[in-house]
Amino acid sequence: MxxxxxxxxxxxxxxxxxxxxxxxxxxxxxxxxxxxxxxxxxxxxxxxxxxxxxxxxxxxxxxxxxxxxxxxxxxxxxxxxxxxxxxxxxxxxxxxxxxxxxxxxxxxxxxxIGEMPDDIAAPAEPALDHDFQRSFNEAVDTLSPGQREVFVMHTLEGYTHVEIGEILGISEGTSKGRLFHARARLRQLLARFAPEQTHG
Amino acid sequence: MDDRQLDALISTGAGGYHTPPVPDLERSWTQIQRRRTTERARPARRWWRPLALAASLALAFSLGRWSSSSAPAPAVTAQGTSTEQPVTTVAAMLLGESVVLLSSLPQEMSEAQDQRFAREAGDLLLTTRVLLDAPAAQQNAALKALLEDLELVLAQVARIQHGESRAERELIRDAMQQQDLVPRIRSVAAHLAAGD
Missing domain, CATH: 1.10.1740.10 (RNA polymerase sigma factor, region 2, helix turn helix motif)
Structure with missing residues (x-):
């Protein structure tokens, strides 16, 4: 990761x-x-x-x-x-x-939208909106509450997993796991915005 | 999409996701000080208050029983029996205390907070159970049903152990929500306070 x-x-x-x-x-x-x-x-x-x-x-x-x-x-x-x-x-x-x-x-x-447990996937279809920022915001908001908290704290605000664990009352491993799933979900939701791979 | 590409997208999008404004920290500080001053001026919540409620209710209940067994006939007023008034007063206070406790139940707490919430819930539970046995509650179907639901939720809160998962607390919240407990408490408390 x-x-x-x-x-x-x-x-x-x-x-x-x-x-x-x-x-x-x-x-x-x-x-x-x-x-x-x-x-x-x-x-x-x-x-x-x-x-x-x-x-x-x-x-x-x-x-x-x-x-x-x-x-x-x-x-x-x-x-x-x-x-x-x-x-x-x-x-x-x-x-x-x-x-x-x-x-x-x-x-x-x-x-x-109601809360979802971390292990339940969000709706598969991304918003039919080609504006990246709007889609990005919607994608982050689509994350489960636990995934979103960790994603925002770690990726956007720079908290360490140890700090997140202490603040949220979860283990460091759980924090890392939530971030992993959050990124996987974002990868899926934002796939259409990925620049084309250049090989060789 | 590989990690590098995902990072690039996140880096691009992060700037526009709930971008924090520059806070007016001094204005917030002034508000905090104002609220702190108000709070200091307010009398502190006493730990023994629920016990006092329970004791006064038990006393009122006992006196009612004693007077009804020794007197030729129970005093009945337009408002009900002579023991009904203190019972409704205590019920109103109990419901008010319960709303405060249940509304402030945080998702995760320190061990000391856990103990305090559990202890306060235990005190209120005691009062609830005494009140459930009171004739005034037995004769009021809405109050009785409410107290029975409240009893279950308070029993759950009183059993909170430090380290329990967030899901456990969510179960308590869900139970409260399904029973529409806090709005019902507020409604009944308002009726009691109005003397309905």
């Missing part, structure tokens, strides 16, 4: 585990009610979380709401953070869960 070096990856991605003891020190200060530490943690993680949430939900207003929800929940429930994982991982987990729940609610409300 190719590991795409995508130019769209967020080059300035903040690692989930910020270097040095500063993050845990900030968390300790937040526990003591330090607003400046809250602000520092927010600025450390908000840009990357905002990008990821928007990639997953595609709605600017909803992204702002979910970003705020994630931080409000994280700061107000800091007593539940035991420090087993990095604060950034925990925060991402909260944000992702909120995003997936919001997307699910929206899908149900709008009677969109």
């Amino acid at each position: 190719s590991n795409l070096a995508n130019p769209m990856m967020h080059a300035a991605a903040v690692p989930l585990q910020a270097p040095g003891p500063s993050e845990s020190a900030l968390v300790d200060r937040v526990r003591r009610g330090d607003r400046e530490a809250e602000y520092a943690l927010y600025h450390l993680h908000a840009p990357r979380i905002h990008r990821l949430v928007f990639r997953l939900c595609g709605d600017a207003a909803l992204t702002d709401d979910l970003l705020q929800d994630a931080f409000v929940r994280a700061f107000s429930r800091l007593d539940l953070f035991r420090g087993d994982a990095a604060f950034g991982t925990w925060l991402h987990r909260i944000a992702i869960n909120l995003t997936l729940n919001a997307r699910r609610s929206t899908q149900r409300r709008d009677r969109w």
Whole structure:
């Protein structure tokens, strides 16, 4: 499986585990009610979380709401953070869960296409639209939720499989497997856009 | 299509897939601070509240039984028996607490969250079961059916073990959805609150 070096990856991605003891020190200060530490943690993680949430939900207003929800929940429930994982991982987990729940609610409300287990194929026919970007977007949206999450996080946003595993609560192998199936599905759906092979 | 070609297509398409806008982080921060301030001003949820509900319900229920066995005749008002009022009050509170709990059930949780949700569900389950035995619930078919459905879902949540798959939680959600549970709870709670 190719590991795409995508130019769209967020080059300035903040690692989930910020270097040095500063993050845990900030968390300790937040526990003591330090607003400046809250602000520092927010600025450390908000840009990357905002990008990821928007990639997953595609709605600017909803992204702002979910970003705020994630931080409000994280700061107000800091007593539940035991420090087993990095604060950034925990925060991402909260944000992702909120995003997936919001997307699910929206899908149900709008009677969109229902969720499919990872091992059930999506409809075989790609959209009858020859505009590549539109077809690409539809193809990604056709992936199962699990495949789409991993594809977006890994390929578009540059998270490692280890990070994805920690955030989504799945194994690294499962993350790789979902990406493999996602790519297989995209290969199928985007086949007509593939440049012709040159041999020799 | 080989991997290289697929990568090229993905690279081309990635730029136009939900391209993140530049966030207004300061505006979001202001909102976060506002919500945090509001939250701090709100009284914290007490862990013993469901137990207190159950205890008050049990007390009301016992008093009702005692008074009905010792008095010549049970006091009946336009609203029903004398014990009905505290029962409906507790039922309304139980349903409100249940909606909050079930609506906030995340897909995946930390072990501490799991334990907290399971514990709160257990407390509400206790109240639900006591309420199911109350005459007021027995005489109200809609409330009784709702409490029975709620009992099943709360029992599932109370049994949540950390590490259970996401599918298990989806089963709980599906059960809630199939029974239309949260909207029904809200509807009955609204009726109870209105004194219907």
